[in-house]
Amino acid sequence: MKGVIMNVPVTLTTEPKPIPEDVGDTFGAYFTDHMFLMNYTAGRGWHDHRIVPFGPVPVHPSASAIQYGQSIFDGYKAYRCEDGMVRLFRPQAHIERINRSTARMCMPQVDPQDLLAAMVQLVDLDRDWIPHQKGKALYVRETMIGTEGYMAVRPSAEYLFLLFLSPVGNYYAEGVNPVNILVSDSYVRAARGGIGAAKAAANYGASLLATEEAKAKEYTQVLWLDSVERRFIEEVGTMNIMMKIGDEIVTPPLTDSILPGVTRLSALQLLREWGLKVSERQVDINDLMDGVRSGLVDEVWGVGTAAVVSPVGQLTYSDRSVVIGGGRTGAVTQRLYDAITRLHTMPGPDPYGWRIDVPPRAAG
Numbered sequence: 001m002k003g004v005i006m007n008v009p010v011t012l013t014t015e016p017k018p019i020p021e022d023v024g025d026t027f028g029a030y031f032t033d034h035m036f037l038m039n040y041t042a043g044r045g046w047h048d049h050r051i052v053p054f055g056p057v058p059v060h061p062s063a064s065a066i067q068y069g070q071s072i073f074d075g076y077k078a079y080r081c082e083d084g085m086v087r088l089f090r091p092q093a094h095i096e097r098i099n100r101s102t103a104r105m106c107m108p109q110v111d112p113q114d115l116l117a118a119m120v121q122l123v124d125l126d127r128d129w130i131p132h133q134k135g136k137a138l139y140v141r142e143t144m145i146g147t148e149g150y151m152a153v154r155p156s157a158e159y160l161f162l163l164f165l166s167p168v169g170n171y172y173a174e175g176v177n178p179v180n181i182l183v184s185d186s187y188v189r190a191a192r193g194g195i196g197a198a199k200a201a202a203n204y205g206a207s208l209l210a211t212e213e214a215k216a217k218e219y220t221q222v223l224w225l226d227s228v229e230r231r232f233i234e235e236v237g238t239m240n241i242m243m244k245i246g247d248e249i250v251t252p253p254l255t256d257s258i259l260p261g262v263t264r265l266s267a268l269q270l271l272r273e274w275g276l277k278v279s280e281r282q283v284d285i286n287d288l289m290d291g292v293r294s295g296l297v298d299e300v301w302g303v304g305t306a307a308v309v310s311p312v313g314q315l316t317y318s319d320r321s322v323v324i325g326g327g328r329t330g331a332v333t334q335r336l337y338d339a340i341t342r343l344h345t346m347p348g349p350d351p352y353g354w355r356i357d358v359p360p361r362a363a364g
């Protein structure tokens with residue numbers, strides 16, 4: 001953890017909240033006692049780094065985040081590991097993505113070292129909130145919003161960066177059991193040339209209606225197709241998608257309408273290390289449906305920070321439904337889930353150097 005200097009001024013809460021004994025299957029229902037903030041002003045850069053009690057932040061009614069969607073976020077998890085150490089899982093990869101998202105949205109870059117130091121300090125301060133139960137973790141949410149009070153459509157000259165924490169359980173009520181997915185043939189998540197590869201708030205607003213309609217029909221999530229031909233598979237809900245076609249593991253190649261997931265990166269590295277044949281290539285939804293029906297495709301799963309690895313048990317497209325792998329979790333899906341969750345909480349250094357230690361204050 002060399003180079004991570006903890007020097008952000010802290011104002012402690014005077015009203016600490018009770019820490020839940022078990023957050024259940026909630027995702028984002030609880031927030032810890034503190035948050036990190038910093039401000040940006042054009043010509044001055046980032047300033048006023050601080051940790052303060054968690055709570056509302058005042059925002060100008062004409063802020064570009066509110067009026068024109070200059071708002072990005074990112075998120076990853078901190079785990080309580082088997083040796084008692086708290087560790088952040090791949091925070092640098094998420095910080096790199098923040099800087100790609102902000103570049104796309106005409107927002108300022110953050111200093112990776114400064115932000116990592118703030119993350120370590122904040123997670124350390126609120127470490128008692130990290131769940132003890134297996135599979136549960138502390139979700140770290142980073143957000144940047146344009147805050148300048150100005151009406152014209154142009155990039156804001158002022159920004160607020162927020163870092164806050166939420167103890168979370170399983171993202172899906174199904175846990176690691178197969179989920180039921182509806183292929184969206186009337187809505188798209190992101191268009192070519194658009195902002196789909198950025199973790200921009202607007203992408204999530206755009207996805208709500210399709211997801212709500214799917215949930216009303218008892219589906220867990222939506223599978224998104226490309227915006228041009230409406231037939232190539234892009235993502236599943238808030239996860240990247242992978243499938244086993246014969247003995248080949250396939251995931252769509254990254255484009256400007258797909259979010260480049262960090263879990264996708266971890267999964268691809270592991271799958272290749274295991275000697276499996278892995279391809280990043282386009283898959284037509286009709287071929288996938290036919291492949292499942294013939295038995296050629298026997299596993300489909302999503303990968304993402306929130307759900308980690310989530311098997312798809314059933315897929316519905318144009319009123320036709322197929323059950324994948326008998327509706328059970330397949331061997332590759334399970335192996336990937338076991339391997340990634342092991343890396344989250346294993347003792348000592350991990351083989352890839354993906355994790356950052358958060359030593360307790362006394363030892364820090």
Ligand SMILES: Cc1ncc(COP(=O)(O)O)c(C=O)c1O
Pocket residue numbers: 075235237238239240259260261262263264303304305306
């Ligand atoms: C649209 C979308 N795709 C994919 C992912 C998976 O990304 P990651 O593995 O970095 O969490 C997410 C979650 O962040 C997402 O929101």
